[in-house]
Amino acid sequence: xxxxxTLGGRSRSVDVxxxxxxxxxxxxxxxxxxxxxxxxxxxxxxxxxxxxxxxxLEVALDGERAFVLDGVQPLQGTVVDPRAHLLDLAAGAGQGxxxxxMPGAVVRILVEAGAEVAEGAVLLVVEAMKMENEFKAPFAxxxxxxxxxxxAAVEAGALLVQLEPLEA
Amino acid sequence: MTHRPLRxxxxxNRGEIAVRVIRGCHExxxxxxxxxxxxxxDAVHVRAADAHVVVGPAPSAESYLVVDRxxxxxxxxxxxxxxxxxxxxxxxxxxxxxxxDAGLTWIGPPPDAIVAMGSKTGARQRMAAAGVPxxxxxxxxxxxxxxxxxxxxxxxxxxxxxxxxxxxxKGMRRVDDEASLDxxxxxxxxxxxKSFADDAVYVEKLVERARHVEIQVLADAxxxxxxxxxxxxxxxxxxxxxxxxxxxxxxxxxxxxxxxxVACRAAAAVDYVxxxxxxxxxxxxxxxxxxxxxxxxxxxxHPITELLTGVDLVRAQLRVAxxxxxxxxxxxxxxxxxxxECRVYAEDPYAGFRPAPGHLAGYREPAGPFVRVDGGVREGxxxxxxxxxxxxxxxxxxxxxxxxxxxxxxxxxxxxxxxxPTSIPFFLALFDDPDFQAGRYDTGLLxxxxxxxxxxxxxxxxxxxxxxxxxxxxxxxxxxxxxxPAAEAxxxxxxxxxxxxxxxxxx
Numbered sequence: 175x176x177x178x179x180t181l182g183g184r185s186r187s188v189d190v191x192x193x194x195x196x197x198x199x200x201x202x203x204x205x206x207x208x209x210x211x212x213x214x215x216x217x218x219x220x221x222x223x224x225x226x227x228x229x230x231l232e233v234a235l236d237g238e239r240a241f242v243l244d245g246v247q248p249l250q251g252t253v254v255d256p257r258a259h260l261l262d263l264a265a266g267a268g269q270g271x272x273x274x275x276m277p278g279a280v281v282r283i284l285v286e287a288g289a290e291v292a293e294g295a296v297l298l299v300v301e302a303m304k305m306e307n308e309f310k311a312p313f314a315x316x317x318x319x320x321x322x323x324x325x326a327a328v329e330a331g332a333l334l335v336q337l338e339p340l341e342a
Numbered sequence: 343m344t345h346r347p348l349r350x351x352x353x354x355n356r357g358e359i360a361v362r363v364i365r366g367c368h369e370x371x372x373x374x375x376x377x378x379x380x381x382x383x384d385a386v387h388v389r390a391a392d393a394h395v396v397v398g399p400a401p402s403a404e405s406y407l408v409v410d411r412x413x414x415x416x417x418x419x420x421x422x423x424x425x426x427x428x429x430x431x432x433x434x435x436x437x438x439x440x441x442x443d444a445g446l447t448w449i450g451p452p453p454d455a456i457v458a459m460g461s462k463t464g465a466r467q468r469m470a471a472a473g474v475p476x477x478x479x480x481x482x483x484x485x486x487x488x489x490x491x492x493x494x495x496x497x498x499x500x501x502x503x504x505x506x507x508x509x510x511x512k513g514m515r516r517v518d519d520e521a522s523l524d525x526x527x528x529x530x531x532x533x534x535x536k537s538f539a540d541d542a543v544y545v546e547k548l549v550e551r552a553r554h555v556e557i558q559v560l561a562d563a564x565x566x567x568x569x570x571x572x573x574x575x576x577x578x579x580x581x582x583x584x585x586x587x588x589x590x591x592x593x594x595x596x597x598x599x600x601x602x603x604v605a606c607r608a609a610a611a612v613d614y615v616x617x618x619x620x621x622x623x624x625x626x627x628x629x630x631x632x633x634x635x636x637x638x639x640x641x642x643x644h645p646i647t648e649l650l651t652g653v654d655l656v657r658a659q660l661r662v663a664x665x666x667x668x669x670x671x672x673x674x675x676x677x678x679x680x681x682x683e684c685r686v687y688a689e690d691p692y693a694g695f696r697p698a699p700g701h702l703a704g705y706r707e708p709a710g711p712f713v714r715v716d717g718g719v720r721e722g723x724x725x726x727x728x729x730x731x732x733x734x735x736x737x738x739x740x741x742x743x744x745x746x747x748x749x750x751x752x753x754x755x756x757x758x759x760x761x762x763p764t765s766i767p768f769f770l771a772l773f774d775d776p777d778f779q780a781g782r783y784d785t786g787l788l789x790x791x792x793x794x795x796x797x798x799x800x801x802x803x804x805x806x807x808x809x810x811x812x813x814x815x816x817x818x819x820x821x822x823x824x825x826x827p828a829a830e831a832x833x834x835x836x837x838x839x840x841x842x843x844x845x846x847x848x849x
Contacts, residue, residue, distance in 0.1 A: 175815055175818070177811045177814055177815070179807050179810050179811050179814075181802035181806055181807060181810060182799065182800050182801055182802040182806075183799070184801070184802055186807050188807055188808070188810075188811035190811050190812060190815040192815075192819070197812055197815070199808050199811065199812070201804060201807060201808070207804075207808070209808055209812065211812075213813075213816070215704075216703070216704070217703050217704035217760045217761075218704065219809050219812065219813060221805060221808060221809055221812065223804060223805055223808060229805055231805060231806060231809040232704050232758060232760040233760075233809050233810055233813040234701075234703030234704065234760050234761040235810075235813060235814055235817055236701065236703075236761075240810045240813075240814070241703070241760065241761050241762070242802070242806045242809055242810050243704075243758065243759070243760050244800070244802070244803055244805065244806045244809075245755075246754065246755060246757075246766050246767050246770060247767060247800035248690070248759075248762075248763035248764070248767070248800070249800060249802050249806055250690075250763065251802075251810070253810050253811065253813075253814040255814075255818070275693070275696060276696055276697050276698070276699075277699070277727045278727075281536070301536065302697050302727075303697040303699075303730065303731055305512070305580070305697075306529070306532070306533055306536075
């Protein structure tokens with residue numbers, strides 16, 4: 175089974191097959207690694223890669239979102255089965271999307287749809303944990319659409335504003 | 343004041359402090375009733391209590407902060423006293439008075455003392471009259487921009503803008519020059535209005551390279567006021583404390599004594615009763631100190647004082663509220679060893695301490711000698727988005743600072759929080775900083791540059807990628823085919839004595 179794993183901002187493709195004593199894993203089509211081990215509980219895995227000493231790592235999966243605790247280091251990312259996304263349309267996402275990384279409430283909106291804003295201009299303010307966080311334009315842009323209203327509650331990852339870059 | 347025994351206490355709070363207070367009640371032989379929002383019905387503090395009352399929906403403004411609902415909960419559950427914890431209604435004089443008017447015992451200072459200390463400008467006036475040293479600044483709240491500008495120019499930049507009704511770093515802004523005053527004032531007032539429903543702010547000279555040192559005081563209703571020494575709370579991010587220790591590593595004994603005496607005088611000046619804290623700025627000479635404010639409640643960081651002095655502050659609050667005199671004098675209080683506290687927050691230290699509430703897929707607290715965890719979460723539970731993102735306070739005692747820090751480091755390495763990032767890696771980086779190890783730090787320690795240099799973003803190891811993929815593979819396999827998970831493989835597992843990243847330090 176081939177999985178696309180992103181952790182700590184780095185993506186690798188990981189092939190996993192089960193073997194007699196564990197799994198055989200290839201990272202980015204590299205040489206196979208014999209992995210032995212077991213789950214100690216719902217989140218704790220005791221794993222030995224090749225000849226290395228066994229280590230414990232904690233893994234929490236929530237849909238495609240993944241969280242790995244390696245020692246004391248938290249690593250956040252995704253584990254995606256690419257077969258599940260064969261029918262997805264080509265992503266049109268990316269540049270110009272202003273999203274919140276944390277859930278909160280929209281306190282103020284300082285721009286209107288259609289407005290032109292300078293780089294660094296504050297677009298809106300989202301309050302999370304009683305702290306106000308300003309969202310600024312990453313480049314000079316036109317506001318294509320506002321996806322939230324003042325007072326609205328927003329989930330982590332929510333699209334707040336769609337920008338399009340202004341011609342230089 | 344007559345003796346007025348308590349029987350059943352409503353704990354008007356949530357999370358770790360509610361659990362802490364419930365424990366104190368039980369140790370005093372009292373029953374404890376929890377309140378909770380609809381989001382908290384499965385929370386740890388509810389389970390710790392003898393009974394609970396649901397007081398409203400998740401937002402605290404509709405539940406934990408609604409005076410009438412909390413009072414109704416106290417009456418309905420047959421309580422004869424209310425403990426407010428910290429935050430929420432703890433420093434709300436109107437609430438304190440309402441509790442008293444309802445014929446219940448208020449486990450906190452008299453409402454007049456809350457009012458006197460609650461407005462920072464009012465408190466400054468009172469303290470100036472009592473001869474308590476103050477940071478240069480305004481004695482009046484500012485609403486007029488021109489006046490703010492004139493005063494700031496007068497005392498000289500940099501200045502601090504602070505919410506008159508504030509606390510916890512909210513509504514607080516550093517201003518370095520006149521040009522940025524307008525924007526800073528607007529932001530400070532907006533935050534102040536939101537957090538405290540009062541947009542009055544005041545201006546204070548910024549004491550550079552200062553340490554934040556505070557004195558715990560305890561007063562009874564019979565005129566006795568004692569202090570329980572200091573706590574150094576200089577390790578802050580966004581003006582919020584994240585690590586505290588006692589003793590302060592740089593405080594000379596004579597300054598400690600002077601600061602303690604001033605704190606007792608400040609408390610006496612407002613006829614204080616109960617546990618309170620006087621916050622001071624200690625200047626870079628480690629001798630000059632200035633009164634900042636008095637927090638008229640139990641502090642988050644009270645446990646380190648408990649470990650240092652052996653005095654249980656919650657039980658002291660309960661006894662004093664019942665009218666009992668303090669059972670010790672100033673001379674009988676002694677300091678033993680060193681105590682530290684790490685505030686473990688659900689936040690990502692690699693992303694500017696961004697709050698990271700969420701589901702706790704795995705959760706295991708450290709234990710061992712002289713290790714105390716004041717927690718309010720559990721495995722399978724949530725750190726809800728609606729409240730402060732605190733997971734727990736890790737509090738550790740040692741014979742001296744080095745022993746306390748090495749023990750705390752071990753406890754941090756044993757702490758497992760799975761599903762959300764926490765500030766645990768930050769504390770380990772802090773403990774690695776040679777200046778911190780030497781006790782050389784001030785409130786300016788945690789700059790963005792410090793964080794960049796000491797907390798590089800973690801890189802995922804091969805093992806991390808393999809673990810994530812194997813876990814996902816097995817989850818899918820057991821879902822799809824109903825297969826049993828991989829059986830125990832291999833024979834003799836070398837039990838890792840320590841985690842991979844757990845380097846032992848010579849201290």
